[in-house]
Amino acid sequence: MSMKFVFPEEDDGVAARGGGTQGAIAVAAAMPPADVVAVDPVDAGRRWFLKAAAVFTTTVLAPGVTLMAFGDIDAANARPADQPVSSAQRWGLLIDAAKCQEGCSACVTACGVENGIAAPKHAATDSQWIRTLKVTDPRNGATFQMPIMCQHCTEPPCVDVCPTGASFRRADGIVLVDRHICIGCRYCMMACPYKARSFVHEPLHDQKPYAPRGKGCVEGCSMCVHRVDAGGTPACVEACAKTGHAAMIFGDLYDKNSEIARRVATYRTTRVRADLGTDPGVYYQNI
């Protein structure tokens, strides 16, 4: 398994593009303290041994441990990291608004915990990768709740307008922001029909290595790409299932045997602003 090292001191970092780095499981490399000056040959030898041991541990053992730490991620289903993302897959979500309980925000909380996003204190400026919409039909007052996030479109307006190509769509349908070349122009936010993106307005600390974030860049739901590449499901879907509501299903829309594909083929589904021709990867029932 090829590994990608992400040093925790990087303030922005890596967003996986199509190649073999998607399985990026962050490993903090063991570094010697900066103030140690080795002069004794015995000490130098010992330091070499310790270094080698640290490298061995981080490259061989840690990935397995980290994978296990993700809980119910099925490592056996993970795409080998040396294989590129394939357009034979189309990752998507199916959300049943009838099962989404008003007042429940388990998906939002889980997203924040997973991706290191603090609960919003300032509604106007804090990042929100996923939020719940309270929808009211003005004709009869009927209400329902539904979560909304990046809709991972096939024709994403954010990708079209991005001047540098930082907004990009992977072959398997996941839309991401490459934080290395995002210049923070916010044109993607102007273009997104779903208000799915956030601009980081303040300096951030303690970011998760697999969810790079940084002041001055735009960000949005990554469909928990680090989990998906490891064979898992997005944190929001997992949290929704844990509540017992099971309003969200994640899967491969192109795999006819997957639950999501079967349900999309069986029931009437709606996609938000599909009239704009964006072909979203997020389907809704009962909205």
Added chain:
Amino acid sequence: MARITFQRLDDHSPYFWGLLALHAMVIAIGLGAFFYMEHHGHIVTGMNNAIVWGTPHVFAVFLIVAASGALNVASISSVFNNLAYKPFARLSGILAISLLVGGLMVLVLDLGRPERLTVAMTTYNFKSIFAWNIYLYTGFLVIVAAYLFTMMDRTLAKSGKATKFMGWFAFAWRLALTTGTGSIFGFLVAREAYDSAIMAPLFIAASFLYGLAFTVLVLLTMCRETRQQLMSEEVVAKFLNLIIIFALAVLYFTTVKHLTALYASEHHGVEAFILRDGGIYTLAFWLGHVLIGNVIPIVIAAFLSGDGKFFTGRRGLAIASVLALIGGLSFMYVTIIGGQAYPLDLLPGMKVESSYLDGQVASYTPSLPEVLLGLAGVSIAMLATGVALKVMPFLPRGLEADG
């Protein structure tokens, strides 16, 4: 026609130095504001996740639009062969370059990661109108510089062929540039206030007006500085006529844009917001853009200026130009910020609420650093023009002013 001679500014009045010092000070304060915003992040601005482009964009787009329009006078002389405008062609070119530099500076300094300008210059997504604009802007600077060279080089200027060729080229390029600027908004399919092909011609019409207004005001300032009459009465009358034509064109495209939107019931919400219920945006539209920016300048230019009228031609021209520029900023404010303030229609026909303020009109109050950065862009343009007029002969030599 008499041979046109040009001059550099050499005999400086305290007025000239005072103006330069004022602009230098505004630029220094603006840079301070930039560093403050860069250090703390956009949290110290009025911008948020709904109003992602704020006052800096209002100034930046205004200056960029005005820049292409400032080339009008040169275009009329080279492309349409109108000799009356030829003395001002050089000034028109250098002003166009300066305004564009001022606008781009503001645009870049408002980026979330301005230090990544090199990324923007080297990594392109050619489906993005922003990426095209980077070429259109840098191309404009190079082409207008070459155009100026053909006007100022003795050999090239003598035959006039090169000037005419570059004049056509620059004219076509400036039309493409403003089309690109208007299309930044026109291509936004999800925003009801934009998403219209008419944004491009509307911006072109607006650029004619704002560019002319800047040209006129610089000329009038230079009349004072050189104590010469740089514009004849005939030229003043021509400029007044141009203001009428350009302002009418802006009003025409504005009317068509809103009438078209009003015809489709899906846009009634956003139109009601801009035209009737939008508070500051409605005020900026009717009072700023329509009345101050276009109707009053037309009235002043058409009926109140000239011999024996309420204003002298020059005074009328100056007032109409200042009003057109105030109107221009209002137009940009209502277009850029008003267009974002109106909420996205996530589920047409339904009412939505969320922790992310969906379904609500977004609030925005310009912060001081944003305004200072925007003003610094204007000052960069004016300082660059002032310095250019001093180092090279861009200004025509006029008649000594009376008294």
